[in-house]
Amino acid sequence: MAFVSVPKDLNKVKTKVALNLTKRQLISFSIAAVIGFPVYWFTRGTIGNDLAVFLMIGCVLPFFFVAIFEKDGIVFEKYMGHIIRQKFIYPKVRLYKTQNFYAYLNHAEESEVKTREKQAGRKTRATAFKKSKNVKK
Structure with missing residues (x-):
């Protein structure tokens, strides 16, 4: 066969x-x-x-x-x-560029902390002003 x-x-x-x-x-x-x-x-x-x-x-x-x-x-x-x-x-030397995710997180965290500090600062000033008005009465 x-x-x-x-x-x-x-x-x-x-x-x-x-x-x-x-x-x-x-x-x-x-x-x-x-x-x-x-x-x-x-x-x-x-x-x-x-x-x-x-x-x-x-x-x-x-x-x-x-x-x-x-x-x-x-x-x-x-x-x-x-x-x-x-x-x-294509170019012979290719540059290796990365986006540093941790730097981005750190920057985002710093900006968030600053905004919270600003917000907290405004609230404390406003409450302190109200308290000072109440005290004077």
Whole structure:
């Protein structure tokens, strides 16, 4: 009996389009072919066959790398976007600023104490004034 192994983690399963390649890989390989073959055909007469092949490989290799590269489930374009943002767009030194909650509480407590003292001071003065009026009668 034939059996098929089914992976437990389905996040890594990619949809294959043709020749067991994903759509992204097919696009990258076709761009590499569109660039690589003309480079070879037009340069082999002037620089020789061997050097034309090496030049073609040099032109095609980055597209192969982009098609195959995947790190932690992230494709090359997104990965380079993260690196560019980190190195060039965002500042290199990030300041660590906190809001001191205890200083806020202390300030709130001091202001509350001051308002209570003012209120208590007003009441005592008012009651003292009333008492002084009552005493004079």
